[in-house]
Amino acid sequence: MHPAFSVIFLTTLIGAGQGLFLALYTGQxxxxxxxxxxxxxxNFYAYGGLLVLVLLVAxxxxxxxxxxxxERAWRSAAMWRTSWLSRxxxxxxxxxxxxxxxxxxxxxxWNPVLLTFRAGVEIDLSLLVGAIATLICFALFLCTGMIYAxxxxxxxxxTPLTVVNYTLFGAASGFMLAxxxxxxxxxxxxxxxxxxxxxxxxxVFLTRAASLYRNSRLKHKSTLETAIGIxxxxxxxxxxxxxxxxxxxxxxxxxxxxxxxxxIKWYFLVLVFPLPLLLVILGMTMxxxxxxxxxxxxxxxxxxxERWFFFAQANHPQNLYYQTV
Amino acid sequence: MTQLALVIDLNVCVGCHACVxxxxxxNTSGTAGFLADENPYAKDPTGTFFNRVQTFEIxxxxxxxxxHFPQSxxxxxxxxxxxxxxxxxxxxxxxxxxxxxxxxxCIGCSYCSWACPYGARELDENQKIMKKCTLCVDRIYDExxxxxxxxxxxxxxxxxxxxxxxxxxxxxxxxxxxIRESGGYxxxxxxxxxxxxxxxxxxKASITIHEDELVRADNPLKKERKLPMPDEDDPTLDExxxx
Numbered sequence: 001m002h003p004a005f006s007v008i009f010l011t012t013l014i015g016a017g018q019g020l021f022l023a024l025y026t027g028q029x030x031x032x033x034x035x036x037x038x039x040x041x042x043n044f045y046a047y048g049g050l051l052v053l054v055l056l057v058a059x060x061x062x063x064x065x066x067x068x069x070x071e072r073a074w075r076s077a078a079m080w081r082t083s084w085l086s087r088x089x090x091x092x093x094x095x096x097x098x099x100x101x102x103x104x105x106x107x108x109x110w111n112p113v114l115l116t117f118r119a120g121v122e123i124d125l126s127l128l129v130g131a132i133a134t135l136i137c138f139a140l141f142l143c144t145g146m147i148y149a150x151x152x153x154x155x156x157x158x159t160p161l162t163v164v165n166y167t168l169f170g171a172a173s174g175f176m177l178a179x180x181x182x183x184x185x186x187x188x189x190x191x192x193x194x195x196x197x198x199x200x201x202x203x204v205f206l207t208r209a210a211s212l213y214r215n216s217r218l219k220h221k222s223t224l225e226t227a228i229g230i231x232x233x234x235x236x237x238x239x240x241x242x243x244x245x246x247x248x249x250x251x252x253x254x255x256x257x258x259x260x261x262x263x264i265k266w267y268f269l270v271l272v273f274p275l276p277l278l279l280v281i282l283g284m285t286m287x288x289x290x291x292x293x294x295x296x297x298x299x300x301x302x303x304x305x306e307r308w309f310f311f312a313q314a315n316h317p318q319n320l321y322y323q324t325v
Numbered sequence: 326m327t328q329l330a331l332v333i334d335l336n337v338c339v340g341c342h343a344c345v346x347x348x349x350x351x352n353t354s355g356t357a358g359f360l361a362d363e364n365p366y367a368k369d370p371t372g373t374f375f376n377r378v379q380t381f382e383i384x385x386x387x388x389x390x391x392x393h394f395p396q397s398x399x400x401x402x403x404x405x406x407x408x409x410x411x412x413x414x415x416x417x418x419x420x421x422x423x424x425x426x427x428x429x430x431c432i433g434c435s436y437c438s439w440a441c442p443y444g445a446r447e448l449d450e451n452q453k454i455m456k457k458c459t460l461c462v463d464r465i466y467d468e469x470x471x472x473x474x475x476x477x478x479x480x481x482x483x484x485x486x487x488x489x490x491x492x493x494x495x496x497x498x499x500x501x502x503x504i505r506e507s508g509g510y511x512x513x514x515x516x517x518x519x520x521x522x523x524x525x526x527x528x529k530a531s532i533t534i535h536e537d538e539l540v541r542a543d544n545p546l547k548k549e550r551k552l553p554m555p556d557e558d559d560p561t562l563d564e565x566x567x568x
Contacts, residue, residue, distance in 0.1 A: 001439070068433020068453025075430055076411035085436050086411035153405070153442040153516060221515045222442060224381075228394050229510045229524055232383045241345070241377030241396070244370035247447040251435065317513065318444025321379060321396060 001154070002251050003311035006065035011144055012173070012303045013062065014092065015166065016296075017055030018137045019174015020181070021099055023196070024048045025130045027178075027189055032121060037188050041106040044185055045126070049103025051181065056096050084150050088143035095140050098133035102126055141167040148310075155218055156314040161211040168204035169272075173303055175200055176296040179280060183289035194284040194292065198277055201299070205273045208306070212265075215313060222317035237323040249322050254312035264309050271302025328402060328422035329460055330493045330521035331480070332500040332509055333395050336528045337487035340378055340393025347482030348376040348397075348458075355463055357428040361450035373449045375458040376479055392527060395488070397479070398445040398458035399512060399520030400424050406437035406446060415455070422494075422521060423460045431455050442516050465490075493521055 024045060030036040039045060064070040079086040105111050105126040115123040145163030152158045175197035182189040224235045240249075254261065276299035283291030352375055353360040362372040376397040383390045400417075404424050407415050414430035415437050417423070426437075426446075431454040438446040438455065446457045461477035464470065474481060480490045491500035500523070503509060509523035 066434060068435075068448060069431065072412070072430070072432045075414075076432055076434070079408075079411050079413045082408035083411045083436075085409065085434065089411060147436075151405075151409070151440050154439065222513050226513050226515055228381055228392065229512055229526070230381070230383055230392060234383070234385050236382045237379065238382050238391070239380040241342075241379045242371075242374070244364070244372075246371055246374070246377075247438070247450075248444045251438065251448070252444065316439070316444070317442040317516075321444055 001311045001314045001316060002254055003308040004066055006062050008304055008307040008311070009062035010059045010066070011166065012169075012300065012307055013055050013059035014140070014144070015170030015303070016173040016177055016300065017052045017059065018095070018140060019171040020048065020055065020177050021052045021095075021133060021137055021174070022171055023175045023178030023193055024052070025102075025134055026196075027182075027192070028127065028130060030192075032123070032127060036192060039185075039187055039189070041109060041111070041126075044182075044187060046103045046107035048178075048181060049099055049106065051177075052099050053096060053103070056092065056099070060092060060096075084143055084146040088140065088147060091136060091140045091143050095133060095136045098129060098136055102129045102133050105129060138167070141170060153222075153317050154314045155220060156215045157310075159211065159214060161207055161214065164207050165204060165211060168200060168207055169303060169306070172197060172200035172204050173296065173299055176276060176280060176292075176299050179283070180289060180293040180296050183283070183292050190287075190292070191284055194280050197280055197295075201273060201277055208272075220315065220317070222320060224320050224323075227317070227320040237321075240322050240325060243325060248318060252316040252319050252322070256312065261309075261312055264305050264312070268302045268305035268309055272299055272306055273302075275299075276302070326422075326494045327420065327492050328400070328494045328521045329465070329491070330400055330422070330500060330523065331397070331460070331477070332489040332491075332493075332503050332523045332525060334487045334489070334503070334507075334525040335392055335394065336525060337485045338378075338393045338395060338483075339485055339487075340380055340391075341484065342378050343482040343484060344395055344479035344488060345374060345376050345378055347478045349374060351461060351464065351478035352459070355459070357426075357454075357456065357459075358449075358452050360456065361452070363450050371450065373447045373456050375447075375456070390527065395479075396443070396445075397522070398424060398460075399443060399518070399522040400458075400460060402519035402521055403517060405440040405442070405516065405518055409440045410437050421492075423462055424457070425459055425462065426455050426457055428452070428454055428456075442513050442518070443520075460490075493523070 027036055027039060028045060031038040064073060067073055076086055076089045080090055111124045111126050113122045113124045114128060142163060145166035148157040149159060149162040175193050179190055179193040179197055182193050225231055276295040279291050279295035279298060283295060349360060360373040364370045376395060379394045379396060381392045381394055383392055400423055404417055407417050412430045412432055414427040416425060418425065433448060433453040433455065435448055446455050449456045464478065465475050467475060476490050480488045489500050489503055491498040493500050495501055503525060504523045507525045509525050511520045511523060
């Protein structure tokens with residue numbers, strides 16, 4: 001498939017935004033149970049929520065460039081019964097709304113206690129709204145992943161690993177960002193977020209390696225024989241019906257040289273996994289917040305390449321019809 | 326149930342591209358707007374086509390066979406492009422099984438083209454909406470046309486009648502008979518899309534001839550003999566009629 005930058009930015013930006021929200025909310029949840037120190041509601045949660053919103057909005061903005069007719073985008077919420085894309089279109093604004101509400105509750109301090117448990121654990125409104133936002137957050141990961149995983153013709157994508165990878169990549173980059181954010185805020189959460197980012201990055205390394213391994217052994221169901229229905233071991237295309245290019249030759253081929261295609265894979269494998277891990281561990285031990293920000297930025301850059309490779313690796317069966325001019 | 330479809334006879338198609346040009350000519354004047362045709366006479370021409378004829382070579386020289394392969398939307402009975410559409414612009418008509426795109430609803434996200442394994446859908450360069458074969462839905466029901474012309478433009482244009490059009494669900498129809506009796510098959514059956522369009526395979530007419538059938542073993546009149554002609558006195562099976 002041809003990697004579209006609009007979709008690459010959409011998926012990486014909202015992934016990081018969702019991950020950051022999960023990180024912020026995990027911090028809040030743990031502080032309720034006195035496992036982590038409570039944070040300043042305005043500086044940490046409200047501004048953190050704002051950062052989440054900025055990422056989500058930037059992702060949504062970038063997605064419009066993927067549409068031929070962006071002015072009709074509102075129509076895309078119609079078919080949520082059958083289309084994962086439609087579901088994402090509903091869930092993304094829902095997440096924005098809930099995160100905005102969550103941030104606003106913290107910002108205004110309008111945070112009444114709803115329930116008090118005997119051990120002094122207080123469930124306030126922001127915790128409830130945050131729990132709803134967390135559910136929506138996972139629903140969004142599911143929608144984003146399923147947009148790709150549900151297309152069985154693109155066998156490289158049609159695996160539960162796609163959903164797992166989208167979720168874990170988002171969470172890892174979000175926690176990585178949260179580490180920098182926590183250091184910048186001067187909170188005591190740097191090691192908690194940094195440690196979680198290390199664990200998540202290691203986890204997603206395993207699942208992404210699993211999908212790379214799966215795809216390297218993939219046997220495509222469609223062949224030239226099934227494409228034109230002629231049973232013969234030697235079939236060669238001689239003409240594709242047009243001398244110039246067409247949508248079919250532009251949209252379904254990545255167009256990069258084999259060398260570039262292979263090198264992108266190694267770039268992302270280095271930029272997403274070992275380098276940010278090194279930077280974040282160094283940043284935590286040496287207490288340099290610049291390294292923590294760098295860890296996120298390097299990983300994000302790597303994720304752009306990972307997403308490029310994700311698209312480029314998918315081999316559409318229609319390409320069988322477009323092998324030669 | 327009615328399922329309109331094309332049956333394309335690969336045994337007859339000569340790869341003349343008449344169906345391609347006829348399709349483009351008819352559909353560029355359609356209600357959904359003209360079909361893009363960028364740089365038609367310049368470098369890198371490109372444009373939207375609903376139908377393309379491709380050419381494949383089967384086998385290895387000198388034992389090769391050329392197959393011209395017309396390719397358009399197959400109007401699947403279970404079209405994978407329809408459920409993925411987020412706006413409902415992509416739909417399959419209940420009454421005749423034609424898969425269409427509502428040009429007023431399409432947002433041009435190209436997601437349906439990912440789901441179609443055949444590459445039958447093309448995003449129009451100009452209008453930025455998805456376009457595809459309509460089976461000339463604006464032609465086949467047009468009562469101002471003579472009844473014989475209420476067929477898709479590609480079918481009308483085909484000089485060798487390689488393209489048949491009709492209801493594949495009606496067992497008495499020309500297309501259903503052709504599929505049944507001439508080994509009609511579907512493309513990429515592995516995806517379970519159940520394409521309505523079928524293709525008829527290349528067929529070779531062959532008979533087995535034994536050597537004794539080439540030479541007349543019994544030749545009472547001594548005709549078709551090798552020169553020189555036999556002597557008149559030579560015995561024959563039939564003395565009376567000998568020359």
